[in-house]
């Protein structure tokens with residue numbers, strides 16, 4: 001009945017995690033039973049918390065980025081009776097997370113999924129893309145381009161300070177040392 005699927009997306013440093021924590025926290029103030037989940041791959045800052053680039057943090061269930069991990073999200077949510085769930089870095093989960101979250105929303109749960117729009121090459125993350133077209137509400141955030149200061153929609157990957165070539169691996173978890181927010185004009189993907 002009260003189910004809702006909300007997707008927060010944008011490039012790195014756009015404030016997705018901050019917005020996710022803020023929305024979940026508001027639900028807790030509204031006396032709803034809420035939980036945060038994050039994939040185990042993202043251990044940049046903490047094993048048990050969702051942590052934003054600005055230091056904001058919140059306790060979370062850490063689940064593996066496998067089919068089992070997706071099942072864990074469903075199990076914990078339904079068994080513990082959570083009314084609201086937030087999932088950070090949703091793009092790291094297998095495609096089955098899309099139907100799982102959509103079903104939880106059908107079952108009356110307010111699902112807030114936060115995920116990257118595009119990989120460093122500018123290609124969509126399939127999970128985010130599939131969630132976006134099923135969403136009841138989309139929050140599209142931009143960061144600030146580190147070159148010109150305009151709104152940034154893309155994540156620039158850097159290797160030794162230089163744009164990463166197209167043939168480097170898609171998933172490389174990192175922070176400020178290996179990624180920068182860039183606008184379309186300043187997002188560079190050299191062929192090699």
Ligand code: ADP
Nearest residue numbers: 012013014015016017018052053054143144181
């Ligand atoms: P995301 O989850 O989208 O990567 P976070 O919520 O973790 O974003 O972090 C957002 C914070 O990142 C901002 O509040 C700001 O303090 C910081 N930040 C660092 N670089 C940038 C940038 N280029 N543009 C905007 N914010 C940035």
Ligand code: MG
Nearest residue numbers: 016017018052
């Ligand atoms: Mg984040």
